[in-house]
Amino acid sequence: MSKTRIAFIGAGNMAASLIGGLRAQGLDASQIRASDPGAEQRAKVNAEHGIEMFADNAQAIEGADVVVLAVKPQAMKAVCEALKPNLKPEQLVVSIAAGITCASMNNWLGAQPIVRCMPNTPALLRQGVSGLYATHEVTAAQRQQAEQLLSAVGIALWLDTEQQLDAVTAVSGSGPAYFFLLIEAMTAAGEKLGLPRETAAKLTLQTALGAAHMAVSSDVDAAELRRRVTSPAGTTEAAIKSFQADGFEALVEKALGAAAHRSAEMAEQLGN
Ligand SMILES: NC(=O)C1=CN([C@@H]2O[C@H](COP(=O)(O)OP(=O)(O)OC[C@H]3O[C@@H](n4cnc5c(N)ncnc54)[C@H](OP(=O)(O)O)[C@@H]3O)[C@@H](O)[C@H]2O)C=CC1
Numbered sequence: 605m606s607k608t609r610i611a612f613i614g615a616g617n618m619a620a621s622l623i624g625g626l627r628a629q630g631l632d633a634s635q636i637r638a639s640d641p642g643a644e645q646r647a648k649v650n651a652e653h654g655i656e657m658f659a660d661n662a663q664a665i666e667g668a669d670v671v672v673l674a675v676k677p678q679a680m681k682a683v684c685e686a687l688k689p690n691l692k693p694e695q696l697v698v699s700i701a702a703g704i705t706c707a708s709m710n711n712w713l714g715a716q717p718i719v720r721c722m723p724n725t726p727a728l729l730r731q732g733v734s735g736l737y738a739t740h741e742v743t744a745a746q747r748q749q750a751e752q753l754l755s756a757v758g759i760a761l762w763l764d765t766e767q768q769l770d771a772v773t774a775v776s777g778s779g780p781a782y783f784f785l786l787i788e789a790m791t792a793a794g795e796k797l798g799l800p801r802e803t804a805a806k807l808t809l810q811t812a813l814g815a816a817h818m819a820v821s822s823d824v825d826a827a828e829l830r831r832r833v834t835s836p837a838g839t840t841e842a843a844i845k846s847f848q849a850d851g852f853e854a855l856v857e858k859a860l861g862a863a864a865h866r867s868a869e870m871a872e873q874l875g876n
């Protein structure tokens with residue numbers, strides 16, 4: 605990465621997290637450029653990260669080794685088709701757009717080496733996790749560049765098939781929202797049980813943080829950690845039994861299935 609030049613197309617939330625991660629890893633501001641249609645957004649990203657910003661996507665990718673597509677999935681086709689005449693065959697394209705396949709991007713861009721990724725929003729705190737899939741055209745050195753890019757904001761995991769990205773999207777791409785939903789629900793339930801809202805929120809948040817730290821750092825799995833909290837005939841058992849009687853695991857499986865299905869459906873709807 606020491607000399608890699610990276611251009612971001614779209615400088616919204618995810619791009620800004622990646623740019624922040626790269627800068628924190630020691631990439632010089634002169635190695636990173638980004639384009640965005642919003643003048644305010646350009647000024648904000650420039651002020652935060654000191655990188656050169658462009659209104660014109662074609663200008664931003666000039667001389668870049670890696671071009672990161674960080675626009676909404678709905679904008680991908682138009683963005684790719686407009687970039688096509690300006691892309692060089694050796695430029696690696698890294699897409700973080702949900703539900704846009706490599707085949708669609710190759711249709712729009714021509715034959716480019718492509719790495720398709722699915723990061724998640726904890727990337728903002730460099731606590732993210734991403735799944736990565738590379739097409740055959742991607743060289744070993746380019747794989748390394750893509751991995752280093754995503755590793756700047758968390759853990760990067762290579763996938764064997766592109767289809768697995770639908771599952772990654774369901775588990776970790778959308779995943780932060782499931783934990784936020786649980787935090788919301790536990791806070792509300794704590795309040796209903798008689799706690800002040802602020803107390804219920806603090807108890808919930810610190811419990812989530814502590815449990816996540818334990819699950820990450822422990823040498824036993826989550827099921828064993830759960831068993832250790834669950835005293836026979838105690839309070840946890842009462843709660844877990846209630847969750848399971850209402851089909852908790854099936855509910856989670858159905859929800860993640862819906863997310864994966866939506867990812868595949870987006871590929872069909874937006875891919876032509
Ligand atoms: N948010 C998440 O949790 C995750 C998102 N992703 C993916 O990341 C991508 C970006 O998401 P996110 O950062 O949240 O979205 P944002 O809306 O924050 O960022 C997208 C940016 O692209 C800009 N943009 C719009 N059109 C163009 C264009 N033609 N050329 C250049 N820039 C343009 C937008 O400007 P304007 O707002 O003015 O239109 C906006 O600033 C999406 O494809 C999403 O699927 C992946 C993993 C997780």
Ligand SMILES: O=C(O)[C@@H]1CCC=N1
Binds near residue numbers: 702773777778
């Ligand atoms: O909800 C979405 O479609 C995007 C992709 C993963 C997280 N946010």
